[in-house]
Amino acid sequence: MTEENKQQPEYEVEIPSRDELLAAVEARLKPITFDEILERFQLTDERQHIGVKRRLRAMERDGQLIYTKANAYGLPTRMNLIKGRIIGHRDGFGFCRPDDGGDDLFIPPKQMYSVLHGDIVLVQEQGKDPKGRREGRIVRVIESREMSVVGRFFVDHDLGIVVPDDSRLNQDILIPDEARNGARHGQIVVAKITRRPNRRTSPVGEVTEILGDHMAPGMEIEIAIREHDIPTDWSAATLDYVEKLAEEVPQEAYKDRKDLRELPLITIDGEDSRDFDDAVYAEPEGDGWRLWVAIADVSYYVRPNTPLDKDALERGNSVYFPNFVVPMLPEKLSNGLCSLNPDVDRLCMVAEMKVSNRGKLLDSSFYPAVMKSHARMTYTKVAAILEGEPKLRQEYEAVLTPIENLHSLFKVLKKARQGRSAIEFETLETRFIFNAERKIDSIEPVRRNVAHTIIEECMIMANVATARLIEKHEEAGALFRVHEPPSSERLTNFRGFLAELGLNLKGGDDPSTRDYSEVLEQVRERPDAELIQTMLLRSMQQAVYTPDNAGHFGLALDEYSHFTSPIRRYPDLVLHRAIKALLKKQQGPNQALEGAWMYPDEQLDELGEHCSMTERRADDATRQVDEWLKCEYMQDHVGEEFTGVIASVTNFGLFIRLDDLHIDGLVHVSNLDNDYYHFDNERHLLIGENSRRVYRLGDKVRVKVRSVDLDERKIDLKLLAAESPSGKDRMSGSAGPAERRPEKRPEKSTAPKSKRQQKREKVGKAKAKRAKVEQKRKAKKQRSKKKK
Template sequence: MTDSKRFEKKRKMLMEFFTDKEYRPMRFRDIVALLQVPKDSKNELKEILDSLVSQGSIVVDDKGRYLVPGDNIKTGIFSGTQRGFGFVTLEGEPEDIFIPESSTNGAMHGDKVAVMLTNEKSGKRREGIIVRIVERGMTEIVGTFEKNKNFGFVVPDNNKFHDIYIPKEHTKGAVTGHKVVVKITDYGDENHSPEGEVVEIIGHINDPGVDIMSVIKAYGLPVEFPKDVLRIVDFIPDEISPEEIKNRRDIRDLPTVTIDGEDAKDLDDAISLTKEGDIYHLGVHIADVSHYVKEGSLLDKEALKRGTSVYLVDRVIPMLPHKLSNGICSLNPGEDRLALSCFMDIDSKGNVINHEIVETVIRSDRRMTYTDVNKIVEEQDEELIEKYKDFVPMFMLMLELSEILKKRRHKRGAINFDFPESKIIVDKNGKPIEIKPYERNKATKIIEEFMLIANETIAEDFFWQEIPFIYRTHENPDEEKIKALAIFINNFGYSLKLGNDDIHPKEIQKLLIKVEDTPEEALISRLTLRSMKQAKYTVANTGHFGLSTKYYCHFTSPIRRYPDLQIHRIIKENLRGKLTESRRSHYEKILNEVANHSSKTERRADEAEREVEKMKKVEYMTEHIGEVFEGVISGITSWGIYVELPNTIEGMVRVSDMDDDFYIYDEERYQMIGEHTKKTYKLGQKVKVEVISADKLLRTIDFAFVEDEE
């Protein structure tokens, strides 16, 4: 018998031995004793066991014991950490599974893995062993190249990945400091580093724009449109045809305005508003993008692939080419444009008592900005009131109706997480020159309320028509996370009223109102947000917890979100009486995948946007090393005290660097106390900090406390 056949026979016998044995983990020495393996055969036994482990037939737990995987194997996505251990997130399950460093079985961050649970005891965190890697999540990684004499290696931007060894012949001429894209050729193991080859040099780490382009490449965001797609766009007219106008309701004489930020170029929503007696007649008019982006076309396939536009501080990666988004689909003032309009009659309590959805042709009268509208309605700016005197009554009516709608949402329990967003201003080289909170005023809130009510109205209409559709849903929070939040806030004297199964959004709303303007507001608001699930796109209408509504969809931004574009097609087919059984069947087949893909591309965009924002904040602070700022303590942990500055930048004072005393973390009261001086640092406390360091690669900012001079 050949060696390979003998090896295979022993492997089979060993597998039978494991299967026949009572289900219990065994150490190597136990197996040797039970099988009475001679000393000179121990190495062969170890080799056979290793081959069974690599195959996934048996696994090794974190105590080095071998066992056969039971039925409790699940598939999920592995999230690695810098410290070696990780977590597996399972689709549809609220709690992830902890994976000790010794049980990762070579899995890398983002891999799809099969995991076996090793403990499911009530009240304890679930732990597991990765049995096998089902699919590699990352085949290419972005990082910084470092050259040695006979080889190179790449330090990944994402610190959840290990350094990647690059053989000399695969460096592509990269030099130290180059940002590169690496294709992984060998994922390595506990004894060997991953190996790869440089497939693209993005540029030098210090070159303008290379930092953001590195994030774009890392997240696989498509930048350039394929030539075939751009050729299609060339054939799209710059003006709408008289023939198309005949097929639509002509509302060009209806006073209509767009209200956007100063730098907005794609104006995809316009508003009209009048009032008769106690009834408001609100019109929300959305650019009819679906007229130009036909289902199944190359342009449509590219838009679906992208899923959403991505906003990265100094640039936008659009879902649609600029000729559409900034041209024929932009509701520019004085230009005839095709729209899909939702007309709503709203009573004095904010209830929509009647509505109509219509294909229209509109001509916006004014391109207004949030700043100017706010100056008119809030500040009573005389110069602007004179300039826009024909529209001022409509702006005042908009404010009146928006406050009614806001009051109605508040009454039913809608939750408002009012974290200040960051406005980052950069120079022509992408260098941040100013960072400040993004201003939200009465004008931005007017538009928010009108978009919300239109989205609700459309969703409710199509739900009751029982037409295949895409909804924007937000599931109730996980029971365990809410219980943990309730225990946490109890330390601050707050409570949550929990029902038998679920919590009502009104309880969350009440909590956020109670913590407003308190020292612990920032921490409790953030922890409350983390206890919520992510909103997503689904074909089943399961309601929206955060908005406290049964019906919600995304209808108002088809230029930048694919689900909006998708439901525009369905709405128009329905209006034209063309939603036959075969078309309904068609939508039932495709919508689930469209919804899932759109949710994924939205998460990808959010993560990329956050990454660039963090990077620019760190870059900004590198110019302010040694400077002193006033801030507020926003979080306290055993390893450090987080301080947030008025410009939204957050840094940390490391406990290990606080050398004026030995500080002890009081976990119950969330404060840090000096052992000898009894000096105390509490949430919400105003402090002065000096900027010590800012690491652009790790995205960290370090502060040190500065004492006031007596």
């Protein structure tokens, strides 16, 4: 959405629009002055002068114009300026990610002194750095990042400092005595930056919130929520609305809905799930199947542009941490009125589908309904029932036929999925088992069973049906779930990785999902199969929400959307409103279609970007918490030995993924056998200069835990033994022909300074500076005494 479509400030007089001002600047061969703008548009009123000046300043802030040293307005593109976001790095340098796409620009450490991770800047390209990366020079900060920072408060020789928890923020924040607000040494705090950094001084701030003591139970979640700006508070208007909602479905909501309360719909979820947003039922029909997927009718309760809707949009999705959830909707809705709990009436939107005996979607219809879940099933119970567990089969005799029908339909859908060669990952997730003090007792694998895949296939079918509906009726307007094919760069890297393992990805420059599936099938029995699958996943693009359908590469589908989880995903709620709007257009107004909404194209673009961002935000936050908890767990295992596999090779060492625990640790290059090691980026190798020892992706290793740094979320390992996937010992043999020394020697690795080392150096410099100031002060006093 352009700025002209957003809410603009009201002016008492007419002034040129942004588009008109941009056209005026573009028409000139050189930057245009303010007086020339006034003359061009014949603006004589003083109020017009003020209004235009304000609009020009706003255009500067948004990076549309640049105010030059010659006091004129020019176009950033003509000055070779690139607008983008700063991405900091723990080692002091950074990158600028351009808004318009393309490769990131490398920002040297000196340039990073005056900016912070997350700032929006204008950057001028300065050629290539020694590694061949595009390098940039920061010209201007046009939008500062959120000024609140989560970190740990330290006091050293009366000097207060907050060390940011986010390693991408390289500058420590100086806290004056009067701005500590009761913070004690070692506590986790939120600090607001009151003075930004520059090339000579560190940022200065004040403590605005004390989260608690370091290592307190749940502190890792508190940090992640604030660090990633995840909203947790409801507006007063939302709380007031929710408070007035009844505990049961209001009588007026039943009107104009199909009554499905006798249909034996069931929910199948995890043991600890509390928000049930989908229920399913299937039965044979002719030579095929009829499938009902009933989804909670969230759109009836969450109306467009209400305070509740705005709060839900801001969150974008629910965020699931271990033993804690930040919900997209208030609990009274997410776990109550909107949750398809057993044996109670609930409002729903239904996708009723006709499926052929080959697993093809033949027809579908959508309608609002009222339902009653006939059983709250879990994945574990359904899998046991299908395996013939007699006690459970007796307990759930009333829904045995629906469960077995779903299983039979699943076999058909599974075969169709394999027929189109959708990429199937055998992912292995882990979960934390906590004790009463909320400390981790163990980390256990969570394996998917047949019940997971039954529900997955039913949901995919419903999502395809809704995507086809929206594709057919473009006027409805909604978001598709788009997964594009891998980029050429990622494809090249993945092919290089496979070549080192003697594997090949077919398909040339445009491989299909069938080509990827063939690779997975080839490696299924290999000991390094999980690693190869991980690297394949890394080669993929990230799925996004967008109003423009481009298909789903991973699922090998021409159209796909998200319809099945409106309790926890905002894009699903958008889709429900669009379907209701379409039905309303076809059938006329009725009570059941309340909440219908047609979104304009510009708003859908923004919604897609926002919902994709909140999804990434949730992923980053949960990953951060997982890393912290794994480090906390490994603190009790320092000195112990584990087996693992080399999951990543870098110029500074080897990342090892420990078997069973699925925890990554680092064998730093300085802890390898005494030698100079060179990094081969193309072949993912570390090669000893003299010993010719080679360490590569996929090698099985045995390691010992040396230390754990909880602040840095780092686990340091010592390598004890290594062997290739084929069993060849790499600790005792020399490199074979494939590992001969490369003609162009890669650069030697260097150990980056840890954050703690950087903090100590800064504290030391600050103390030295204060000492010099104190000496000058004393000398000045002595001179004044002598004069007297």
